[in-house]
Amino acid sequence: MFTGLVRTVGWIRRQPQGVRIEADDRLGPLQLGDSVAVDGLCLTVARVLPDGFTADVSEETLSRSTLAAKAAGGGAVNLEPALRLSDRLGGHLVSGHVDATGEVIDVRSLARSWRLEIAWNAPGYGRYICEKGSIAVDGVSLTVAGAGHGGQSFWVAVIPHTWESTTLRQLTSGAAVNLEVDLLARYAERLLQARISDEADHNLNRDWLLEHGWG
Structure with missing residues (x-):
């Protein structure tokens, strides 16, 4: 689990068995099996290197993300180590399981911020x-x-601060990005679907509502 607060920016390269991530000391000490978010993707450290780590990548991860294209040519990536239970949750709960990619429609510089407009590539x-x-x-x-x-x-x-500390400053119109929706929204939807299904199974009517305290 992650927070979406990027610790540092690294560099990714494709290798025969996965990817190699180069990172500085701000990522923190790593151990075999640690989880690291790489551009929002939860990857497992397969080998610790003096200047980073290597990770295996599944076909599912490659099909749902920008990782394959970025690693093929080498590119900058946002890096965040996994959340500790004692850490502050400064962002929001991020699972590292990318839902789909999106396309940057517009990048606009404003007085005190930057405005990014993004469209989903998947419906x-x-x-x-x-x-x-x-x-x-x-x-x-x-x-x-x-x-x-x-x-x-x-x-x-x-x-x-976010603009200067992440790869977002490199985005231009037409760029592809990894997107993950709010985890809480996904669970709320699932719970509502289960409740509606349960009510349908009980032949929802006025008598049923009164019986269950809805009157």
């Missing part, structure tokens, strides 16, 4: 987007400032 995730809700973009915890029709596109405001 169906707009229902998780709401104003002032949370979303992870390339592993960075951001607050949704607004959403387009149906939530298929949304925009976020990026403060100067």
Whole structure:
């Protein structure tokens, strides 16, 4: 589990058995089997190196993310070590399981922030987007400032510290990014679906509602 607060920016390269991540000391000491979020993807340390680590990557991870394209040519990535139970939760709960990729529609510099507008590349995730809700973009915890029709596109405001400390400053129109919706929104939806299904199984009517305290 992660918070979406990037610890440092590293460099990724593709290897025959996975990827190699180069990172500085700000990532912290690593051990075999540790989890690290790489552009929002939870990867397991397969080998600790003096300047980073290597990790294996599954076909599922490659198909749902920008990792394959970025690693093939070598590129900068946001890095965050796994959350400790004693750590402060400064961002939001991020699982490191990317839902889909998105495309940057617009990057705009404002007086005290930057405005990023992003569209989903996969349908169906707009229902998780709401104003002032949370979303992870390339592993960075951001607050949704607004959403387009149906939530298929949304925009976020990026403060100067986040802009300078992450790879978001490198984004331009047309760039692909990894997106993960708010974990709490996903569970809330699942619980509601189960409740509705349960009520349907009980032949929902006025008598049933009164019996269960809805009257």
